[in-house]
Amino acid sequence: MRDAFVRALMSEAERRPELMLITGDLGFGVLRPFWERFPEKFINAGIAEQSMAGVAAGLAMTGRKVIIYSIGNFPTLRCLEQIRNDCAYPEAEVKVVCVGGGFVYGPLGMSHHATEDMGILRTLPGITLFTPGDPAETEAVVPEMLRCHGTCYLRLGRGGEPLVHGAPLRDWHVPSALTLRTGRDTAILSAGGILTQTREAAEILAEKGVGAEVVSFPCLKPLDRGRILELARRFPRLYTVEEHTVIGGLGSAVCEVVAEEGLPCRVIRLGIPDVYAREVGTQQYLRGVFGFDAAGIAGRVEKEEREAGRR
């Protein structure tokens, strides 16, 4: 996703003189093609995220679109108030980009687990929040983010994720959810890089005779309410999967929509329970610990569907 992001950004930078990219001293390997091609559009703000966000707001007030880039919680939680007061409130053209959403930096420890960002950023008025699930979705959301007015947050995974979509996404627009496979029994809704696991889980379930629809939400705010309601009317149970606390992110957002509409649909949220991950391990290991790697997702869905069938 990182490389898809930089590719898409460079293609936008060619035709957008107002674009600038500020990094908080991170992304050497990832951003290098950008700064070599557009040295005049590139700033390294040093290890000073609060100032980076404030400077971005000031630059945006002189007519520029400014990307601020860092990893984990550094471009979000570290400078949350600057994003709220200096960027979102004045509707400044600042696009916050995080690499490493979820457990990407798993072995580095809890400081580097970006596992509450979606919930926290979603509560800020005026922010458009992008959670692409694979490189194809990333390439689709970047130009859309630069068309969006005001402050945005883009949560990326890592480098080297496989393509989940078979072909580039043409004409994707906020807030469309994307169906990756259809299913007759239930639906699994996914936001962010956990999409690979969600789709693999659906394949495991298919072998066990459970037909699960897979729907990706590359945009968490605004939310594709229409799609959620349509799924909640078709299925008695919906599953949400996110590499994030179950509080505040996709699962919460889906619950809000379903409950507000008063639909008789149960929402089962898969993600990190209300704890910090103390375990040490790779992204895939930690996904397994919290039960949302492909096997974990498939096991949970199968169990819930079987128990519901018995009732």
Add this chain to the structure above:
Amino acid sequence: MEEYRDGKSYTQLIHESLGEEYPDTGDPRVLAWLIRRHGVEMTHISRGSHIGSILSVAEIIAVLYACELRTRPGDPAWPERDRLILSKGHAGAAVYAALAERGFFPVEELRQHYGNGSRLSGHVSHHGVPGIEVSTGSLGHGLSIGTGMAYGARLSGEAWRTYVVLGDGECDEGMVWEAALQARQWELASLTAIIDHNGMQSLDECERTLKLEPLHEKWASFGWHVQRVNGHDTEALKRALGSARAEKRLPSVIIADTVKGRGISFMENNILWHYRTPQGEEYEAACRELEANRP
């Protein structure tokens, strides 16, 4: 205009207490007096706080709006205007008063400060208020935003300047020093910070809280062009701003030594008046003192 008191409108009342129906607000001493008088009146009506800071920053704001900033009150979004950010947003009444007296919006509106449905919030808000560039209130943010603005102006080849007014207590915030590093890195000579150095913060004296001194040396060691002046001497402030404009390489900081509560004897250097509002006898006494010391 609507009656405010004694058959007079708000504007008439304030201007009569100065003894001038049409005050010369291009004179920074007159504008500073008006900022103080409005500050007392606005915090009196609204029971809003921060009169101590409004009084300490009065000459700084007055010199900026009367003598230094290139602005067009009738065209507040004029692209070539100089930008001012009040990073110590709690002294918002001082800037609102200066803007109104300089013609950005009607003086009469100042009586709505803090009011339900008004556009003049306690800490400055840019929403719908002509002449306010940036909303502040959480301390430490303004210098970074100003740094971004000044850098943006340079990238676009524009000549306007950026001014940021900070409090001394605000310099407790780490973000101020992040911005100090960045502005020096970019050698933003078009950026001037002015510190309202009244020596007090919310609960106590700055030096008894977190030692900021030697403040001059701190800024100098961050590579800034530093001046220290009497922040109530309008001529000294003008000279310092001129010297900042003449500096061609470094960002400038003016440490303006001020007195919290300046101009009203019982408020001077009294920490109580960070939050207290003038009511009853204290309000009357404050008005009398100001009227006895007209410019």
